[in-house]
Amino acid sequence: MTEWHYRWILRHHNTSGWLIEHRHGPYRFDCFHPEKQLVLEFQNKPLYDYILEKSRYCGEQGLRINWILSDDMFKSFFARARPNVISIIGNRRLVILDILEQSAMKFPFASYYIDVRQRILGLEAPEIPCGLYRIHKIPIPMPHREGEAARPTRFDYYQLRLERHVNKGRQGNDSETAH
Numbered sequence: 242m243t244e245w246h247y248r249w250i251l252r253h254h255n256t257s258g259w260l261i262e263h264r265h266g267p268y269r270f271d272c273f274h275p276e277k278q279l280v281l282e283f284q285n286k287p288l289y290d291y292i293l294e295k296s297r298y299c300g301e302q303g304l305r306i307n308w309i310l311s312d313d314m315f316k317s318f319f320a321r322a323r324p325n326v327i328s329i330i331g332n333r334r335l336v337i338l339d340i341l342e343q344s345a346m347k348f349p350f351a352s353y354y355i356d357v358r359q360r361i362l363g364l365e366a367p368e369i370p371c372g373l374y375r376i377h378k379i380p381i382p383m384p385h386r387e388g389e390a391a392r393p394t395r396f397d398y399y400q401l402r403l404e405r406h407v408n409k410g411r412q413g414n415d416s417e418t419a420h
Contacts, residue, residue: 245311246271249283249356265302268295278304285311287336293343296351305350309373310337312357341376354406374403 253259253272263273265280272281280299284292292308299306314337344351353376 243285243311245285245313245356245358246283249281249309253281266298268298280304280306281309282306283309283311285313287314287340289336289340292340293348296344296348300348300350305352306348308351308353310353310355310376312355315355355403373406375406376403 250261250271254261258274258276260273260275261271263270265273270280271283273279274281282292282295287310296306296308341353344353355374355376357371357374
């Protein structure tokens with residue numbers, strides 16, 4: 242685990258109702274709130290099988306899961322941004338986009354957020370204010386030749402629409418995460 246991961250866990254330590262590093266069946270949840278039936282997971286690597294399996298398990302248990310993703314996952318993407326909208330152009334398999342796509346189809350109880358801690362997404366992106374943003378993936382079909390149907394693939398252009406999350410916790414910041 243990274244320092245970033247531990248900082249997120251500590252934000253919920255001794256906070257009303259949150260259980261830290263809670264064991265639930267075969268999984269350990271970073272943070273769990275039994276009353277809200279809500280799991281918080283903090284992830285700094287796009288581990289496809291792990292994220293989808295844990296999301297599936299939460300759904301089977303009647304739990305909601307919020308994934309807080311490190312902005313480190315998004316640094317290798319070529320992107321252009323406008324306020325709250327980031328267009329990502331991929332020319333290789335982008336695991337995090339595959340995860341978002343699979344999750345949207347199979348796990349409506351799973352939500353994804355990006356923790357923006359610094360300027361992200363390369364030189365062409367204007368600075369996005371630090372904070373927590375909910376991620377909404379919007380596929381955009383690639384241009385195609387006249388007479389051919391669009392064939393979206395994982396190499397398509399994608400847009401991630403970021404919605405600023407504002408939920409002031411006891412410390413006046415995003416410490417009470419995405420409930």
